[in-house]
Amino acid sequence: MQITLTHPADDARAPRKRFFPLGLAFGLLLVLLVSACGQRPGPEVIYPHPATVEGARTVTVYVATTRERAEEPIDGFTPEREDDLSYAEFVISIPPGHDPGEIEWPYSRKARPEEHFTVLKHTALSKAAFDARIGRAARATGNGVAGVFVHGFNVSFQEGLFRMAQLAADTNVSGVPILFSWPSQARLLDYATDKESATFSRDGLTDVLDQVTALSSVRSVMLFGHSMGGWLTMEALRQLSLEDNRRALGKLNVILAAPDIDEDVFAAQVDVIGPLDPPLLVMVSGDDRALGFSRFIQGNRQRAGQLDITDPEVLEMAERKNVALVDISSVSSRDALNHSRYAALAAIYPELDEDTELGSMARRPGARFLDAVGRTANPAATAETRGAAGQ
Known part of the structure; x- marks a missing residue:
């Protein structure tokens, strides 16, 4: 390239x-x-399949979410809202022939690791366990870098999870991948509901950014918001600024991709957040x-x-x-x-x-x-x- x-x-x-x-x-x-x-992937694509193949890479994705836990733990999380944050860890196998930029979807519970992204392990975590594993993983990288991805509108939990795995695999750097998943309905005609759910999740993302940046082993965090996730990202940054949380803001490296934000609202958010170092991209x-x-x-x-x-x-x-x-x-x-x-x-x-x-x-x-x-x-x-x- x-x-x-x-x-x-x-x-x-x-x-x-x-x-x-x-x-x-x-x-x-x-x-x-x-x-x-x-065809869109259902929750069956995150059912654990504990075998991988030679040549496959594995990516461990840590999850913090304002989604409701599914009734059956194997199904992960629903599109409904939950007041308290939930945490999880997913170990995902990336197939040997992975095409950068793509997600090789299994589209069934019978994933073939030689061809598909495959969940090897799914573990529900407490807040303390989440912090401990992030801290340990950050120390293991040697650079103390973590990345938080905030997905956009019309995205299911499994779609956000696998996108985070794809981004982590394709960056070719050592870092700790963290998905912040908010309760998108994953339906095209639910734009207004998704916007309300993103707004509902502002405090949750603010809390997660405060958590992760407070870990001594985390030196910097690339915060990446896409589309409506860009709106949510800016709202969390605004809240951190209003709280005068300079420690958290000082560790953030913020990138927005195709942010779905009214240009006047964006300008007002930037005014409250103040100048970032490095500058907001x-x-x-x-x-x-x-x-x-x-x-x-x-x-x-x-x-x-x-x-x-x-x-x-x-x-x-x-x-x-x-x-x-x-x-x-x-x-x-x-x-x-x-x-x-x-x-x-x-x-x-x-x-x-x-x-x-x-x-x-x-x-x-x-x-x-x-x-x-x-x-x-x-x-x-x-x-x-x-x-x-x-x-």
Whole structure:
């Protein structure tokens, strides 16, 4: 994978459009409905299958969730809300032929580890056990890095779990993967309910971030929020700031991918949170169809994940508020909605650390384009940086 970061002044793009045609909205709805008609994994895919195969990798994912525990423990967690946080540990086998960016779904309780992501072990944890295992795992990494992933709208527990495993496998770095799973209904027409459930989970995510950053063996936490999970992430950061929890905020390295947040609300959240170090990094793309539909159903209010970085007002806002906007529209998308490009970019996340060449450019306040060219199936491929990000 070849990566280029350029300043918007180096790229001639059309100005931002502030209208959303009705015909396009119906077209997007049709795409969304067709996409939702495909087979989706049920809870049976997380049933433990204790055998793996030669050449497979294993990833241990720690879970903190505001979902209700299923009546049968083997089923994991439901889409319903629970006042108290629940914790768990999942050991997942990644097949030898895994294609980076993809999840090789079993779609049945008879997973074949040679071909599919396979849950080897599922353990319910107490809060104390969760903290102890995270602390032990962070010490074992040698770098004290943990990663917290907050999924988006229309995501079941098993989908969020396997996505976290995919991201952990594809980053090719040692770190402690933690999934924060909020009670999405995992139904396309439950957007409003999901938004309320994400809001319900603000205190839960705030508590988890406080827990994890309080562990002495955890030196830094990459906090990654996707779509509606970006809204939830920003609300938790806002709460930490209001509580003046500088210790927690000081350990966070925050990335938002396609955040489904009203642009004015996003600006207000940033004002309360204050400048982060490293700066908040936001991945945007103007052709994100899922965000386009979200914009349509919410009064044509621009979403933060669709900000046009060639707009002088957007660029000025980003620089003034210490936010790094990176346009990833040129990255190849494997979904029809162009909403999940972040999954294919997992291999470069370690390079977004502020101490790396790519990270030092991407993390400067302002806006840049990320150009991914020549993507290869070789999972050992590294990100190469070229070009400059002029200020």
